[in-house]
Amino acid sequence: MFEPPTKNTDPDAPTRATDNDAAIARLSAVRKGYLADPYIAALIPRAHLQQPRPPLINIGTYLRTRAIDLLLDDWFRLAGPRKVQIVSLGAGSDTRFWRLANGPHAAKLQRYIEIDFAENTSRKVMSIRKNRVLSAALGAEGDISVGGGGTTLRTPVYNLLPMDLRTPPAASLAPLMRAGQGDEPMLSPTLPTLLLFECVLAYMDPAASNALIQWFVDYFAAVPGGLLGGVVYEMFKLNDPFGRVMLNNLKSRSLSLPGAEPYPDLASLSRRFLDLGFTTAQAVTLREIRLRYIDSRELQRLSQLEMLDEVEELELVLDHYAISWGVRFPEGWAREGGAGSAWGLVAKKQLEDDEDVDDDYGLQP
Template identity: 35%
Template sequence: MSAPSIPNLLSTRGSRGGGRGGRRGRGGRSSSSASSRNHDTIIQGTDTDAAVSRMSAVELGYLEDPFAQYFVQRPAVAAGAVTRRLPIINRGTYVRTMALDRLISSFLSGIGQGQGQERQVISLGAGTDTRCFRLFSQPAQAGLVYHEIDFPAVASKKLQLVKDVPLLRNIMPDPASEAETWKQLLQNGCRYYCHGLDLRDLTKPDSKSLDGLRTDIPTLLISECCLCYLETAQAKDVIKHFTDKIPTLSIILYEPIKPDDPFGRQMVSNLAGRHIRMPTLDDYKNSEQQHARLVEAGFEQVREMTVEEIWRTWIPEEEKERVDGLEGLDEVEEWNLIAGHYIVAWAWRGQGFEAWDGITG
């Protein structure tokens, strides 16, 4: 996804070269339509921050992503002035990306193999996420169906960028546009769909099913700080939209938690200062409530870990040494505090998820 920086709610210290860590979100209506539109615009704008955070982590050697450079403002890249985030933010971007890469790789390589090679990924609020390009540039992803959903303006901008950049165009050649959906038939039987759609419209009674959606193959639903921008009832309805249709279904959530302790209250205050709300944060405040949320949604098995726990248990010691050597991190206590306020939760129902069941450390 588009590499949200860990302190996106809470960093008041800024970054080297300006700007703050951010993340695109998709939703969050307020009482009036005017303020709702304004909030949507603000949330869409945070995707720019997310792209810069990802590029910062790539430029400094935390991550490898040859596509990240195309999703930051080109004048800044040409001038060599890509914003460098603080070390604590770069580490957060790195850990979140590594965690989701591990879970998604496990899904693609080990889940549903007894049912054939076809698998499906649905990325909610995809924004400038580059994962689809990274996956489709790998020859091993035969039979992958990949959906991205975002506001029409965001999806249209991404489509235009693919048309303009040869490296991206070589991965996604000859786009075929129909209405608000851009669809591709790629090599090895892969399919890609970019849907220009407000998630809140997806759950309306008269809404049509997503073009190309498969209900008969193992599916992974991904929400990286996306559903948290919706009202709680809307977020539930989005998940239900897919649980009602797809029997063999899994989900990955990346969201903030603990809004009521001193650090969490500062997070929420900083959000409010940017005119951003995360309504579900009031209802899913901790690991237990995130767990219960997914059980209530109909998933049979649920796991969750904070970003701090993932750093301690998933990242090998030699890799930690490499990351530490990139910049050094003096604020270890602050890192533990920040990383403890973000969670990755994953859940599933159906057969063939043994690989996920074994991911604990």
């Protein structure tokens, strides 16, 4: 006889599993032509057997990726001649490092740090080391170090580190960020640094996520000249009828979103950054990104990829996901060589008036 099923005693397993959902959604969007990403298949077991996702998911994946990529492009511009550090928290199977390392910003990338559960980092370390293309982007073989029982990978630029983001940062995050090579910390407090949170904070208790962001604010505030930015992608506005349906669907998968409760609207998402010491902040829904920030020629291209029947459902879903961003400017930033104080997405009208937009932002994937 078969053994009776045993109840999963790991309460974090459903949350970790969402990374696989996101990776497969990205693979689907790539195969359908929404995005270009030659690296994602290497991070998905049996990628050739994965089924395509519905158009609604493909479009949402495209908008999420496109908006964050545009914010990253503008962050490199904002940094001016300075090199840039990026810290991706809850990175999972994200491939952004490889896309940057093989793109126009490669020379300006000083450090790229990914942090996630040890179970996720161990799988990613294994996938990277098994794939020649992913490993080649890390640099010389002698500069690559795998440790922590296969959960940690360190190189001069790319670092993959295991950590539970809910633990007090002073005890967990601080030792990681200060443990660089020689006397140099892994994360320099003097270089422009961007924090990425993609579907991470919603799964955390708000007190824990605020403490996490606050640690970075304090770390960069302690040294003159530290420029800090943050980008958050997550679901929100879950107190309306459609939001409650989303919550019930997640509950059926043993998932809860304690970190989404304090953010019922866009203003609250922006206020999170301001309350934690950032200078400016903004938030937009994926629906607004589609309407205001994607070039009309690109929208035309997307419309030819798949037939979309459920337009009303698409609008509802996109209206419950948002990207928010904030920046903390050090005193005298512009006077000391900063590229200005404006950072964010460029509205469609301005995009279409700019003859060089394709070169600047790579609208064609």
